[in-house]
Amino acid sequence: MYNDNIELLKLVHLSQFDIDYERTTVHVDMSNNEITINLFINPSMRDCPYCKSTHSIIHARVLKRIYHPVIENRICIILLHSIKFKCNECGHYFMQFNPIVSGSKNISTLGELYILENLRKNRKTFKDISNELFIPHTSVIRCFDEHVNIPRHNLTKVLCFDEIYSKKLTKTKYAFVILDPISSTVLDILDARLKDCLTDYFSRISIKERLKVLYVNIDMWETYKIVAEKAFPNATICVDSFHVIKHLNDAMDKIRLHVQKRFVEHKDDDRNGYYWLLKTFHYYFVQDFNNIKYERKPNSHYSYLWTKHDVLNKLLSIDQNLADSYSLKEEYREFNLCGTYEEALYKIDDFIERFKKAHYEEMRDFGFLLARWKYEIINSFLIVDGKRMSNGPMESLNGRIKRLLYDGYGYSNFNRFRNRLMFCLNKNEPTKFSK
Numbered sequence: 001m002y003n004d005n006i007e008l009l010k011l012v013h014l015s016q017f018d019i020d021y022e023r024t025t026v027h028v029d030m031s032n033n034e035i036t037i038n039l040f041i042n043p044s045m046r047d048c049p050y051c052k053s054t055h056s057i058i059h060a061r062v063l064k065r066i067y068h069p070v071i072e073n074r075i076c077i078i079l080l081h082s083i084k085f086k087c088n089e090c091g092h093y094f095m096q097f098n099p100i101v102s103g104s105k106n107i108s109t110l111g112e113l114y115i116l117e118n119l120r121k122n123r124k125t126f127k128d129i130s131n132e133l134f135i136p137h138t139s140v141i142r143c144f145d146e147h148v149n150i151p152r153h154n155l156t157k158v159l160c161f162d163e164i165y166s167k168k169l170t171k172t173k174y175a176f177v178i179l180d181p182i183s184s185t186v187l188d189i190l191d192a193r194l195k196d197c198l199t200d201y202f203s204r205i206s207i208k209e210r211l212k213v214l215y216v217n218i219d220m221w222e223t224y225k226i227v228a229e230k231a232f233p234n235a236t237i238c239v240d241s242f243h244v245i246k247h248l249n250d251a252m253d254k255i256r257l258h259v260q261k262r263f264v265e266h267k268d269d270d271r272n273g274y275y276w277l278l279k280t281f282h283y284y285f286v287q288d289f290n291n292i293k294y295e296r297k298p299n300s301h302y303s304y305l306w307t308k309h310d311v312l313n314k315l316l317s318i319d320q321n322l323a324d325s326y327s328l329k330e331e332y333r334e335f336n337l338c339g340t341y342e343e344a345l346y347k348i349d350d351f352i353e354r355f356k357k358a359h360y361e362e363m364r365d366f367g368f369l370l371a372r373w374k375y376e377i378i379n380s381f382l383i384v385d386g387k388r389m390s391n392g393p394m395e396s397l398n399g400r401i402k403r404l405l406y407d408g409y410g411y412s413n414f415n416r417f418r419n420r421l422m423f424c425l426n427k428n429e430p431t432k433f434s435k
C-alpha cells in the first residue's frame with residue numbers, strides 16, 4: 001500500500017484500527033469530492049459468540065457500504081469487506097468483529113460521533129449537517145434520537161421560569177423552561193406552561209428536592225406565582241425587573257403616541273415641528289438616555305446643530321403631562337437600576353401612589369401593576385451569591401433558542417426539540433456514547 005493511502009487513512013481516522021494494509025485501497029475522486037475506501041480489517045478474533053469455540057470456518061464474504069462522515073464537504077464512503085463465519089461446534093453463523101460500525105447501521109461509529117459533535121453547535125440544523133456531510137437528512141435525525149435523550153436535571157437553589165413561544169411544537173403555544181441562572185443550565189423543558197401541567201410536574205419531584213429551592217424568578221404570569229408558591233415552600237418569589245421596565249416603557253410609548261396624535265391633523269402645517277419631533281425621536285422616551293448617541297440633525301424646522309440634550313428638552317417642552325410622565329418613568333428606572341432591597345422596601349409604596357395619581361391612564365395602570373406584584377418586585381432587589389435576582393440569564397438564552405427554533409428543520413416532535421435545545425444550550429450534556 002502506498003504511503004499516500006496511509007496518510008489518507010489517518011485523515012479519515014481509520015489508521016487506529018487493525019487494518020489489513022495489503023488489501024485495503026483508497027480511491028479519491030476529485031471530480032465529485034469523494035473518498036472511497038475498500039476496507040479490510042484483520043480477522044484477529046474468530047471465537048464463536050455462542051459457544052466460545054475457536055473452531056470456525058469462513059462461510060461467506062460480505063460487502064457493506066457505510067457512510068463515514070468525518071470530514072466536512074466531502075463524501076466519504078467505506079466499502080467494508082468482512083467475513084461471515086460458521087461455527088464448527090454449534091453450527092451458528094456469526095460476523096467477523098469490526099470496530100467500524102455497529103449492528104446493521106449504515107453510518108460508522110466515528111461518523112456518528114462527528115455528527116453529534118456538529119449537532120452540539122447552535123447554528124447547525126439537521127439539514128445543514130446533512131448537506132455538509134453528504135448523508136441523508138433522516139440519518140442525522142436518527143443518529144440524534146438514538147444517542148441523545150437528556151433526563152431532567154436536579155432542581156437548584158435559584159430557578160428561573162420562562163417560556164418559549166412555539167405554536168408548531170406544543171399544544172398550548174408555549175413551552176416552559178426551567179433554568180438554573182447560577183450555572184446557566186437548562187434544567188428541563190416542558191411542552192406546556194398551564195397550571196395543571198406544572199403542578200403535576202413538580203408534584204412528581206420529591207419534597208426533599210423541592211425544599212432546596214430558595215428563589216424563583218418569574219415574569220408577571222400569574223400561573224408561575226401560584227405554582228411556585230405551592231411547589232416550593234421555602235422559596236422567595238421574585239418578578240424579573242426587566243419585565244417591569246418593559247411594561248413601563250410600553251406605557252410611556254403609548255403616552256407619547258397620544259400626544260403625537262394630537263398634532264397629526266396639522267402635520268402638513270407642523271409649524272412647531274411637534275409631530276415631527278415626537279415621531280422622529282420616539283426612542284428618547286424608552287431608551288436609556290446615556291445610550292442614545294449624540295444627535296446632529298439640522299432640518300427644515302431647526303437649522304442649527306443639536307445635542308441630545310437639546311432634543312430631549314424640545315420633546316419635553318411639548319406637553320407638561322408628557323414631561324411629568326417621562327420624569328416619573330425615569331425616576332423609577334433609576335430606582336430599579338440602583339436601588340437596594342432596603343430602599344425598595346420603603347420606596348415602593350410611594351411609587352405606587354404617584355403612578356396611581358398620574359395624569360395618563362397608562363401610568364395609573366402601571367401603578368396598579370406595581371401594587372399587584374409589590375412583594376415580588378421588592379424581592380427582585382435581593383442579591384444572591386453576588387448577583388441581583390433576575391431572569392436575565394434566561395433572556396440571553398432566548399436569542400439562542402429562537403435561532404434553533406426558527407432555522408431548525410426536523411422538529412416534528414417535542415421530545416426531539418427539547419433534547420436538541422438542552423444538548424446545545426448546556427455544557428457537557430452526555431450522549432449515549434459518553435456512558
Ligand SMILES: [Zn+2]
Pocket residue numbers: 048049050051052053087088089090091092
Ligand atoms: Zn459455536
